[in-house]
Amino acid sequence: MPPGKYGMQEEWEKEGDQEILMDFLLPNGIFLNFLVSPNDTIKTIKKMVWKNARNEALFNGLGDPEGYVFTCINQTAVREELEEESRRIRDVRPFMCVLRLVAREGDRVEKLTNTQISLLIGKGLHEFEAQKNHEVNEFRSKMRSFCEEKAQKRQGLPWQQWMEYSFPCDLEPCSAKSKNKKKIFINVKFEASDYIFSCLRNDENPQLTMVHHSTISKYQEEQGRMCNHIYRSCAMSRPPPLPQKKQNTSSLWAINKPFNIHLLQGSRVNADEGMKLVVQAGLYHGSELLCKVVTSSEVTVCSEPLWDQKLDFDINVADLPRMSRLCFALYAIIEKAKKPRGTKKKNKKADCPIAWVNTMVFDHKDQLKTGEFLLSTWPSVPDDKSELLNPMGTVEKNPNVDSAAGLLIRFPNILPHPLYYPPLDKICVTEENGETVFANKEEYTKLKEIMDNKNHTEFFEDEKELLWKLRTDIRDCYPESLSKLLLITKWNKREDVVQMVSLLESWPELPAIHALELLDYSFPDPAIRSFTIRCLRKLSDDELLQYLIQLVQVLKYESYLDCVLTTFLLERALANRRIGHFLFWYLRSEIHVASVSLRFGLILEAYCRGNIHHMKVLTKQNQALVKMKALNDFVKSGSQKMTVEDLRLCVKQESYMEALSDLLSPLNPSVILAEICADKCRFMDSKMKPLWLMYRNPWPHADMLGIIFKNGDDLRQDMLTLQMIQLMENLWKKEGLDLRMIPYGCLSTGNKMGLIEVVKNSDTIANIQLNSSTSAATAAFNKDALLNWLKSKNPEDKLEQAIEEFTLSCAGYCVATYVLGIGDRHNDNIMIRETGQLFHIDFGHFLGNFKRKLGINRERVPFILTYDFVHVIQQGKTNNSEKFERFREYCERAYKILCRNGTLFVNLFAMMKAAGLPELTSFKDIQYLKDSLALGKSEDEALKNFKVKFTEALRESWKTKVNWMMHSLAKDNRP
Structure with a gap:
C-alpha cells in the first residue's frame, strides 16, 4: 500500500527523512496533496499549506494562519487538535496521512490570543487573574473595551487615515524660516493588489493628503476580516462586568476627627539579636509631608514582632487630600547604645534600615480604606544620604510575599458606612x-x-x-x-x-x-x-515620540492603575503604529522590574488586544532577540576559545536564519532587516562579547545594515543621552543650524539587554591614531593623524566638504557633551565617519560624573577640543584663524539655542528620576544641568560663562592628550 493512505504506523516507524505524501483538507474547499518530511513541525507544515494554497482560486477565502488549527485522527482513533505547533509530524503519528484545517472559534481564539500575548510581553496573563484584585480586574475590563473599540474604528478608517496610522512619515525637522518648502509624493503598492496608492506631504502640513487611489487592496480587506473575527470571538468570551453595590455613603469632609491607623504586627522580619525594631510612618502628598512623622514603640527583634499600637497623625480626616500616601519604614536600633558626645537626640533613628512600603489612604474608587491590610515590604538600601521613608517609591506591594518582610495594619471604621x-x-x-x-x-x-x-x-x-x-x-x-x-x-x-x-x-x-x-x-x-494631559494632547506625533521615554517613566509615579496618562498613551499608540512600537518596547524592557511589572504588563496586554496585527510584527522581533541572546550566550559560555567562524556556522542553521531574517528593526520600525548575512557577522572583543550582525538592504544598490546586540550592559543611560542629543539637533535645525549630529539608534529591550545601530564607514580616533603611528606612546600626540585619514578617504574636491562636516559636528558635540556633562571621554569612544562627521559613543557617565582613578579626576576639561581637532578645522594651516572663529561661532550659537530651551531639558531629566539610573536619582543630580544651561541667568551672562569654558577646554587640552596616551598604551597589543 503506498504511503499517504492507510497502514501508516509502519511509515512513522521508519528512520531517516524519507518524505511522505499527505492530504490536506481546507475549510474553504481547497484540497492539497504534497510531500512532507517526518521531521517537519506542525508550524512548518502550516506555512507550506499557505504557500501551496496561494495558487488556488479560493485562496482569498482563507484568513490569517493563526486563526486555524490542524486536526487529525490519531493512533487511538480519536480526533485530535494539534494546538502545540512545535511538535514534529513524526511525533503526532496520525492514523491516516490526512490533516484537516479548521477555524478556531470562541474560547479557542481567546486561549490562543492569551498565549501569544503572554509569550510576547514576558508575563503570563494568569498572573493577573491570580491577583484576585478588584482594581486589576476593573482596569483590564475597561482597557480591553477601550483598546478593542479603537481597533474596530481603525478597521473602518478611510485610506488617508489608515495610511497615516500604518506608515507614519518620519521627516527631519527644518527651520520655519526656510524658503525651500518641500513637497513629498509617496507611492504605495501592495503585494496583493494591482493598484497604486499615492499621497502628498508638505513641510507646512505634515499630515498626508490623499492624491489618488483606485480601490481598497485585498490586504486591507483580509486584515479587516481577520481582525473582526478575532474581536467578535474575544468579545463573546469576555466576562461580564462586576456588579456594583449600592451603599449609603458620607462625605469625607464631614469628619473632623484626627486620622489614625493601627499598627498590628510584622512578619518574616530578619534582624540581628540585641536590637529593637521600630516602625516609622508618614503621611505624604507627593513630596510634601502632610504632618509630623509618627514613630512606633520599640519591640524586641523576632520574626513576627507584635506592636498592637495606634498611630495618631496630626491631621483631621476631613483635611486628607485625595492622593494621601501612607509611607512606612521598618528599621532596627541598637539596644541601650551609648551615644557619642555631641550627637543630637534625633539621630537615634535608623542604625539599620530594613524595609519600606507605601500604600494609598483611599482606594481606586475614592473610598477611605477600612479594615486590615498586609503590606509586603521592599528591602531598604542602606545609604547615609537618604531618608528612611520613601514617598517617591511605588505603592505596589512586593510580589515576593514568601520572602519579604510584612507589616499588618488596620484602617479604622470611622462610620458604619463608607x-x-x-x-x-x-x-x-x-x-x-x-x-x-x-x-x-x-x-x-x-x-x-x-x-x-x-x-x-x-x-x-x-x-x-x-x-x-x-x-x-x-x-x-x-x-x-x-x-x-x-x-x-x-x-x-x-x-x-x-x-x-x-x-x-x-x-x-x-x-x-x-x-x-x-x-x-x-x-x-x-x-x-x-x-x-489636556495640555499634552496638543503634542504632534513626532513631539510625543521625542518625549515618550519620559512619559513611560512617570507612569511609575501613578498611584492607581486607571489614570489619564495611561489612557492617553494607549490612545496615541493605537492611532500611530510608530508610537505603539516604541511604547511597547519601553514598557517591555522593564517587565522584569518587580515594582512595575504588574502595571506595565497590564498596559502591554491592553495594547496587544488593541492591535492584533502589530502584535505579530512585535512577536517576530521578540523571537529574533531570543535567538540573539542564545548566540551571545553561546559565545560567552564556550569551554574553549570561540572563533568568529563558530558563530557564523551557528547563524547559518535554519532555525537561526529564519528567526533573524525578514523583520522590522526594533531600533526603527521603518527599517527592514532582510536576510542576515552570516559571513559578515562577528562578535566584538569587549567583556560582554556584543554581537555585530549585518543584514542585506532590501532596496537596490543600498548599503548593508548593521546592528549590535549587547547582553550584560544597561543601555538606558545611553538611550537617554542619545535622546537628548537628538532633541538638541531638532532644536538647532528649527533655528536653521544643522550641525550634522549622529544620534544613532539605541534601544533597551530587557534586563541589561538591547540593540545599538551600527554607524557604517567610521572608526575610532584611537584606531586612527594608532594606525598612523609607530608607537602607542606618541600616537595621541600625532596632530596630523586625523587630517591625513580624512585626506585618504576624501580625495581632492571632497576634502573641503569633509572638513566642513567635521567642523559642524565637532561644534555640536562640544556643546552637547558640555551641557550634559558627559564623562569618560577617551579616544576610543569618539569616532569619525569617512565623510568627516565626528560623533561620540558609550555614555556611561553624565551630569558631571567624570571618571576618577585612585581618587584623581582624570578628566579636567569642560569638553573635548584638542589641537588635532583644531588642526583639522583650520585645514592644517596654523594661521587659518577665520575657519576657527567660524567654528567658535557655531558653538556659541548652538549653546544659546539650548539655553533658551533649558527648562525643557531640566524637566525631561527630572522626569527620569523614576528610571533608577545610578547617576540620576534626585533633584540634586540635575543641578549640574541647571548650571551648565545657566538657568536663571540672562543670555549674555550665560554666553560669557560658556566663552570661559571654551577657552579652558582649548588651553587644557594637553591634559586630554595625556589621558588618551594612557588609554592607548593600555589598549595597544602590538608586539
Missing part, C-alpha cells in the same frame, strides 16, 4: 466671593522677581504667603509658573485645596514643554493630572 472623597465637580466651587485682593507695588515687583527666576523652587514663608495671595495674578500673568504655586499650596488644608482646584479649572492651557513638569511625583492630585 467615606468617600468628594468628586471634582463638587470640589470646583466658585472661588469668587466678592473679596478683592489688593497688593502694593513692592509686592508685584517681588512677584515678578520670583516668577522670572526659573531656578527658584524653594521659598521662604513670606514668599509662600505672597504667592498664595496673588495666585490669580499668577494665573493671569505668569501661567507657565503653575508648578511654583502648586508647590506652596497647603494640601493638608481642605479650604486651600478647594481654592487651588477651582483656580485650575480656569487656568489657561500651557505649552506642552511646560506641562511636562507637572507629571512629577510632587503633583499627584487628579485635577493636576487631568489638566496636564
Whole structure:
C-alpha cells in the first residue's frame, strides 16, 4: 500500500527523512496533496499549506494562519487538535496521512490570543487573574473595551487615515524660516493588489493628503476580516462586568476627627539579636509631608514582632487630600547604645534600615480604606544620604510575599458606612466671593522677581504667603509658573485645596514643554493630572515620540492603575503604529522590574488586544532577540576559545536564519532587516562579547545594515543621552543650524539587554591614531593623524566638504557633551565617519560624573577640543584663524539655542528620576544641568560663562592628550 493512505504506523516507524505524501483538507474547499518530511513541525507544515494554497482560486477565502488549527485522527482513533505547533509530524503519528484545517472559534481564539500575548510581553496573563484584585480586574475590563473599540474604528478608517496610522512619515525637522518648502509624493503598492496608492506631504502640513487611489487592496480587506473575527470571538468570551453595590455613603469632609491607623504586627522580619525594631510612618502628598512623622514603640527583634499600637497623625480626616500616601519604614536600633558626645537626640533613628512600603489612604474608587491590610515590604538600601521613608517609591506591594518582610495594619471604621472623597465637580466651587485682593507695588515687583527666576523652587514663608495671595495674578500673568504655586499650596488644608482646584479649572492651557513638569511625583492630585494631559494632547506625533521615554517613566509615579496618562498613551499608540512600537518596547524592557511589572504588563496586554496585527510584527522581533541572546550566550559560555567562524556556522542553521531574517528593526520600525548575512557577522572583543550582525538592504544598490546586540550592559543611560542629543539637533535645525549630529539608534529591550545601530564607514580616533603611528606612546600626540585619514578617504574636491562636516559636528558635540556633562571621554569612544562627521559613543557617565582613578579626576576639561581637532578645522594651516572663529561661532550659537530651551531639558531629566539610573536619582543630580544651561541667568551672562569654558577646554587640552596616551598604551597589543 503506498504511503499517504492507510497502514501508516509502519511509515512513522521508519528512520531517516524519507518524505511522505499527505492530504490536506481546507475549510474553504481547497484540497492539497504534497510531500512532507517526518521531521517537519506542525508550524512548518502550516506555512507550506499557505504557500501551496496561494495558487488556488479560493485562496482569498482563507484568513490569517493563526486563526486555524490542524486536526487529525490519531493512533487511538480519536480526533485530535494539534494546538502545540512545535511538535514534529513524526511525533503526532496520525492514523491516516490526512490533516484537516479548521477555524478556531470562541474560547479557542481567546486561549490562543492569551498565549501569544503572554509569550510576547514576558508575563503570563494568569498572573493577573491570580491577583484576585478588584482594581486589576476593573482596569483590564475597561482597557480591553477601550483598546478593542479603537481597533474596530481603525478597521473602518478611510485610506488617508489608515495610511497615516500604518506608515507614519518620519521627516527631519527644518527651520520655519526656510524658503525651500518641500513637497513629498509617496507611492504605495501592495503585494496583493494591482493598484497604486499615492499621497502628498508638505513641510507646512505634515499630515498626508490623499492624491489618488483606485480601490481598497485585498490586504486591507483580509486584515479587516481577520481582525473582526478575532474581536467578535474575544468579545463573546469576555466576562461580564462586576456588579456594583449600592451603599449609603458620607462625605469625607464631614469628619473632623484626627486620622489614625493601627499598627498590628510584622512578619518574616530578619534582624540581628540585641536590637529593637521600630516602625516609622508618614503621611505624604507627593513630596510634601502632610504632618509630623509618627514613630512606633520599640519591640524586641523576632520574626513576627507584635506592636498592637495606634498611630495618631496630626491631621483631621476631613483635611486628607485625595492622593494621601501612607509611607512606612521598618528599621532596627541598637539596644541601650551609648551615644557619642555631641550627637543630637534625633539621630537615634535608623542604625539599620530594613524595609519600606507605601500604600494609598483611599482606594481606586475614592473610598477611605477600612479594615486590615498586609503590606509586603521592599528591602531598604542602606545609604547615609537618604531618608528612611520613601514617598517617591511605588505603592505596589512586593510580589515576593514568601520572602519579604510584612507589616499588618488596620484602617479604622470611622462610620458604619463608607467615606468617600468628594468628586471634582463638587470640589470646583466658585472661588469668587466678592473679596478683592489688593497688593502694593513692592509686592508685584517681588512677584515678578520670583516668577522670572526659573531656578527658584524653594521659598521662604513670606514668599509662600505672597504667592498664595496673588495666585490669580499668577494665573493671569505668569501661567507657565503653575508648578511654583502648586508647590506652596497647603494640601493638608481642605479650604486651600478647594481654592487651588477651582483656580485650575480656569487656568489657561500651557505649552506642552511646560506641562511636562507637572507629571512629577510632587503633583499627584487628579485635577493636576487631568489638566496636564489636556495640555499634552496638543503634542504632534513626532513631539510625543521625542518625549515618550519620559512619559513611560512617570507612569511609575501613578498611584492607581486607571489614570489619564495611561489612557492617553494607549490612545496615541493605537492611532500611530510608530508610537505603539516604541511604547511597547519601553514598557517591555522593564517587565522584569518587580515594582512595575504588574502595571506595565497590564498596559502591554491592553495594547496587544488593541492591535492584533502589530502584535505579530512585535512577536517576530521578540523571537529574533531570543535567538540573539542564545548566540551571545553561546559565545560567552564556550569551554574553549570561540572563533568568529563558530558563530557564523551557528547563524547559518535554519532555525537561526529564519528567526533573524525578514523583520522590522526594533531600533526603527521603518527599517527592514532582510536576510542576515552570516559571513559578515562577528562578535566584538569587549567583556560582554556584543554581537555585530549585518543584514542585506532590501532596496537596490543600498548599503548593508548593521546592528549590535549587547547582553550584560544597561543601555538606558545611553538611550537617554542619545535622546537628548537628538532633541538638541531638532532644536538647532528649527533655528536653521544643522550641525550634522549622529544620534544613532539605541534601544533597551530587557534586563541589561538591547540593540545599538551600527554607524557604517567610521572608526575610532584611537584606531586612527594608532594606525598612523609607530608607537602607542606618541600616537595621541600625532596632530596630523586625523587630517591625513580624512585626506585618504576624501580625495581632492571632497576634502573641503569633509572638513566642513567635521567642523559642524565637532561644534555640536562640544556643546552637547558640555551641557550634559558627559564623562569618560577617551579616544576610543569618539569616532569619525569617512565623510568627516565626528560623533561620540558609550555614555556611561553624565551630569558631571567624570571618571576618577585612585581618587584623581582624570578628566579636567569642560569638553573635548584638542589641537588635532583644531588642526583639522583650520585645514592644517596654523594661521587659518577665520575657519576657527567660524567654528567658535557655531558653538556659541548652538549653546544659546539650548539655553533658551533649558527648562525643557531640566524637566525631561527630572522626569527620569523614576528610571533608577545610578547617576540620576534626585533633584540634586540635575543641578549640574541647571548650571551648565545657566538657568536663571540672562543670555549674555550665560554666553560669557560658556566663552570661559571654551577657552579652558582649548588651553587644557594637553591634559586630554595625556589621558588618551594612557588609554592607548593600555589598549595597544602590538608586539
